Amino acid sequence: MPLTLYNSRTKKKELFLPLTPNQVKMYVCGVTVYDECHLGHARSALVFDTIRRYLEYSGYQVTYVRNFTDVDDKILQRAQNEGIPWTKVTEKYIEAFYRDMGRLGIIPPTIEPRATHHIQDIVDMIAGLVEKHVAYEVEGDVYFEVRKFSQYGQLSGRNLEELLAGARVEVDHRKKDPMDFALWKSAKPDEPGWESPWGKGRPGWHIECSAMSIKHLGPTFDIHGGGKDLIFPHHENEVAQSCAYTGKEFARYWIHNGFVTIDQEKMSKSLGNFFTIREIFEKSSYSEIVTGECLRYYLLSTHYRSDINFSDQSISEAKSAMDSIYGLIRRLEEFDTQEDSQGNEEWEHVSNHFAKKFQESMDDDFNTPKVLGAFHELRGKINKLLGKGLSSQAKQKVKEALKKFGEPLGLFQLNPKEWPFAAYGSAMISGGGSLKAEGKKTAYGSAIISGGGSVETSRSVSSDWIEEKIRLRNDARAQKDFSTADTIRKELAEQGIILEDRPDGTTRWKR
RNA sequence: GGCGCCGUACCCAAGUGGCUAAGGGAGCAGUCUGCAAAACUGCGAUUCAGCGGUUCGAACCCGCUCGGCGCCUCCA
Structure with a gap:
């Protein structure tokens, strides 16, 4: 069965056919580096890490780009509050980000571009948009004119009239339309900035992703991803400015992950109901590698598009579930071996059935909860086979299979001797x-x-x-x-x- | 106000027109064990928020009601 995935642009599951056979170009919105990452950021990174792993497992050559937003109002604010240069802020949190990603076993993307390293690309793109008369300058700021892009609102399923009716934004009368958004922001005397045709300033938020994705992946690429809160306005605006600039299709498949919630409410800085990845690791009584794997299991136990609620219970449930699988791996090493036994033949059936279910589930919009269910079903069957007796060769095959199929999920790669089976230390x-x-x-x-x-x-x-x-x-x-x-x-x-x-x-x- | 998502057992969570409604956690029982623990095995929804409709057939499609959440402002 071929890979199908849910495209948030069409709101349908679609057959995935990359632009170039066997190659996938994927861009995912990363983080703004002004603070520690919380579980919500971890989820997004993990979801796309798993997608990337599975695509590679399926034989695709993947070019995966994930950006750092390293210049922005919140960064400048933070620097001012702490009385340090803003570049120190970004440096510090990029480092923290790498530390957290490493703990979660997330494979680094192919390219990790930073906005500040692409100022020239951004300026060129804005200049191009001004030249095409879809953007205009006002007192050193440059805005994109949404009325000039007829498809505006298509991705997020809105139209300009509805947006205006419910607009909560304060209307800036210098803009031609309240929905016009900033491509370039002029710098105040004490703010950092770069020279541009419109004076000293810095890029608006949306433009960096367009400029960097086009630069590294070309005008049209396969997958664009991020948290579902980015659909509007961020991704909508990316589509508008990119298509207006290149005259070509932008991302072909849009993938958006659900939120991490606390008591069913979105985990967020403003609500203050967040857990940083750092504190989860620091509070854990397990080793880093074990905590990381439990978190992975937990985050993969709900489909990526649904919201997932976080509670004290969730990690310990994940740990118990993981225990049972590592318990099986340990048993494969401990049990007496019977070279000539019934179990060997049955293993072939069990193995084939599992492999089929694994692929079907992953090919069906990366249904990781279903895959985890299949792993547990497999565990039960293997345990019964162990009762019947398995040859050392068959046991070796079982272990190899668990490792092979666990790899796209980033699970079950440890030696069971390193796995602590107790609830607390x-x-x-x-x-x-x-x-x-x-x-x-x-x-x-x-x-x-x-x-x-x-x-x-x-x-x-x-x-x-x-x-x-x-x-x-x-x-x-x-x-x-x-x-x-x-x-x-x-x-x-x-x-x-x-x-x-x-x-x-x-x-x-x-x- | 506009647009949209969700509601499956005690908890988490797949399933989205027809094979017994996956799987995990917790609980209970059994096997094993000097006693335990761990492990393994077995048991659990005649029913999918409620009501009405479409259909030979619906948890799955349509409508309404109730409940929860999200986006429209920075947000993964």
């Missing part, structure tokens, strides 16, 4: 002290250490104390002195420590 100590067990101890230990100091400080008893107790208990167990063993279990339970005796004689604990 976990560790494991050796009961026998064998080399193998020691190796595991190190692996779990590293997950704890990177879990951050916040966890350690909340603990009432030390890990050393717990591990000493476990050692005593295991000695008692070895001598079948179960009453002593149970007393120790109880003692630890009072501290909120839960023990898990493993089949290999080791004991794992968690709080």
Whole structure:
């Protein structure tokens, strides 16, 4: 089945046919770098990262452009409030952005253009629009004249009359039409600016995306994406100025992701109901890599076009779901191998069925929730096959399949030894002290250490104390002195420590 | 006021004209276990906000009502 995707321009699912076979050119609106990113920004970046991954998985060569808006009123405001140069503000938050994206396992786009690096392209484009008489200058500002673009409103499903009727904007009487928007803003004496035919100034918000997408992808390209709040006016204006400038079609498919909400309300700076990516990671008791993967799972568990509500519960639910899949991967390594067994044949059927469902779901407008459902169905089936017995070769194939199909989602790539199965921090100590067990101890230990100091400080008893107790208990167990063993279990339970005796004689604990 | 989206089990969430309404979390039961934990297995909506209509047939299409949300101002 070929890839179909929902095009917000036509409001329909359409067959995806790129302009050039096997190549996809995609532009996504990035962030304005004036503050820490919140979960909403993470969602957008993650959605398009997944789309990009899946397109590449499907054999397309993808050119993915995502911009940084690094000059804008909010940036200047911030710089003024903090008394630092505005370039320091952008520098700082670009760095923070990279840190957060890295934590979420987001692959860097092919090109990450910045508005300030494209001033000449922007000025050229504005000059072209003025020349075509679809833009006009007023006192150093340049506006795009929406009446000159007959298709204005087509993307967002509005018309100028409706817009005017409900306009909440303060009317600037220098503009020919209230809906005309700024391409170039003149700089006040104390503001940064660049020389232009209209004097010193800076670009308006919408023009940078047009100039940079046309420069890097050409006048017509395949996919343009962003959060659904950008449809109007940002994307509408991009279409107007780009088409007016090139005389050609602009983006062919428009993809818009839904919001992250808190108590069903849009997460936003102005409402103050946001969680920054940074604080989510800092508050997490899991290691960075685990938190990142749980966040990915959580964000992919709702279709990208729907809003997704964030709550304390959501990450822990994602963690539990992930546990079950990593549990399977671990079991594939632990279970006894039966070279000649029924399970081997059945694996072929199970595998083919899953592969089909995976592709159908992803090809159907990137239906990641459905894909995750298929993963869990697969898990159940493999567990049953393990009961029947699987050869080492078959188990290897299962592991490879999980990794291969998890890759477009950015999930299930870790060694299960690095995955902590406990709800809040976990560790494991050796009961026998064998080399193998020691190796595991190190692996779990590293997950704890990177879990951050916040966890350690909340603990009432030390890990050393717990591990000493476990050692005593295991000695008692070895001598079948179960009453002593149970007393120790109880003692630890009072501290909120839960023990898990493993089949290999080791004991794992968690709080 | 204009335009638009959503309402599926205790919670999250697929499904959008016809095969048993996926899957996850929580809960309950069983297997396993010295006891536990973990894991695995099994169980859960005669029903899809409500009402009316179209159809041989609707959670899915149409209309109305109720409830929630978004865009129209910067916003992923």
